[in-house]
Amino acid sequence: MSESPHDPTGIDYSKKDFICPACGSTTSLGRMFVSRDPEWDRNHPGPWAGVLQTVTCAECQRTIPAHLAYRWRLTLEEAQAEWNARYREDATAPDRPE
Numbered sequence: 001m002s003e004s005p006h007d008p009t010g011i012d013y014s015k016k017d018f019i020c021p022a023c024g025s026t027t028s029l030g031r032m033f034v035s036r037d038p039e040w041d042r043n044h045p046g047p048w049a050g051v052l053q054t055v056t057c058a059e060c061q062r063t064i065p066a067h068l069a070y071r072w073r074l075t076l077e078e079a080q081a082e083w084n085a086r087y088r089e090d091a092t093a094p095d096r097p098e
Contacts, residue, residue: 047087062093
């Protein structure tokens with residue numbers, strides 16, 4: 001079986017450009033694939049539990065979940081709303097000091 005960048009609705013996510021939901025920048029510094037012990041997610045419930053791909057924005061330097069940065073099944077407005085409601089001020093964010 002071959003892998004496809006398409007979801008069942010036919011959207012090719014490899015063609016979607018990065019847009020930071022925090023500041024609107026279209027430039028990223030890089031993408032990271034995260035691998036954590038499932039025990040960590042159980043012990044640290046919050047919006048970042050289960051986020052396995054992140055992107056760093058070149059403009060605001062924030063770490064953004066890839067599903068928001070590339071708008072997987074989301075409009076830009078939906079991604080911004082989710083960022084503001086769930087991730088922006090979360091104390092467990094990867095780019096926030098402990």
